Amino acid sequence: MNISKQFDRQTLLLRISGELDMQTSETLRQTIDSEIERRGIRQVMLNLKDVSFIDSSGLGVILGRYKKLTALGGALVITNAQPHVLKIMELSGLAKIIRFYTDETLAFEEGRGAS
């Protein structure tokens, strides 16, 4: 798994590629948690375009970060999820909690419009 980081104003954009399982999602957890603690990041956007696989461990880490960020008054949104990744997120109920966007631009526009 690979994570590329980009900052756009107050938002941390993470473009993830590879598979999100128990092994790899730990890296994602540490990446987001350290940005929350060190840089005070509160808005996180996860671009899952190149995520080819996710299981309940990966979903658990995403849900955990979502809960942590919302508790701090922030947000976590997901963009570009592939159909089978979206399917598992819908089945888990995650798609009812977390906001999904088809692409980054839409997510940014809505994020700015709301603030």
Added chain:
Amino acid sequence: MNPNQIELSFSSRAENLSAARMVIASVGSQADLMLNDIEDLKVGVSEAVTNAIVHGYQNDPDGVVALMIQSDEDKIQIIVRDQGCGIADIELAMQPSFSSDPERMGLGFVFMKSFMDELTVDSQLNEGTTVTLVKYLQHPPSSH
């Protein structure tokens, strides 16, 4: 003809999850499954092996997880076996959100049930757990 069989044993380490998924993906693609069905198999194996590592062996990396795959023209059967701590109450463990760890969603068995056609769990306390998953192959109607 006997079913084709693959058996793989590996240490109870999370880094072996991707190898387990690769094996089942290869079996699925040789059975001419659609990409979606192969993804389902990968989720099933990933959840079963994760359970063996996290729950069976309580993250002890020195356990051994056995993955057995049998495939014939009707179905693919996956058996994941650990010799870990076992499950005291299987029915309770299979409930959604049973997990005691807030970082885990407790959806492992729910996903195995949803993405596979059959799920059987056998467990003995302090002896281990065997999870059997079955996916039936739907062949197009024969032209004969």
